[in-house]
Amino acid sequence: MKTQDFERRFSHNLAPVGARKATKSLPCLHLTFIQQTLYNVYINNLLYTTRDRMMTNIIIDDQLMADALKATGLKTKQEVVELGLKTLIRLKQQEKIKAFKGKLKWEGNLEEMRHNQ
The missing domain is CATH 1.10.287 (Helix Hairpins)
Structure with missing residues (x-):
């Protein structure tokens, strides 16, 4: 604004x-x-x-950006950076969830649940 x-x-x-x-x-x-x-x-x-976006200048390897644009099929560098940030956040959240492996008690019959679907 x-x-x-x-x-x-x-x-x-x-x-x-x-x-x-x-x-x-x-x-x-x-x-x-x-x-x-x-x-x-x-x-x-x-x-x-009050803006929902932030203007930022960053230095990114040209070849890395070209590879990312080609791999994702996205049209702009901004879209690539936003996708990368969202992916990083999602992966970090998954890492936190993996920390609970073997620590949570689960009750139920998985085979029965699968047959009920």
């Missing part, structure tokens, strides 16, 4: 105390330098944390 979009969407929350409605100009023009700085930090933090 860009700053202009944020200010348009949330300008009613940024109006000076006692104001009936926010003006079209920036609501922070009347602030001191320190207040302006805090306002900018607040806005930037809010813009950064």
Whole structure:
């Protein structure tokens, strides 16, 4: 979300105390330098944390990316990275589940359950 979009969407929350409605100009023009700085930090933090995606620059081996694109059939590098992260998370969760092997007590007849399906 860009700053202009944020200010348009949330300008009613940024109006000076006692104001009936926010003006079209920036609501922070009347602030001191320190207040302006805090306002900018607040806005930037809010813009950064309200997004559902994060912009990140990473260095990836070109051949590795080409192989991943070819192997998956995906069209973009972003899709490959997201699939890789989701796969890594799923594998780590499976490792945690494997730690319970032999530690959980199970009662029942597996053959009977299979025949009931």
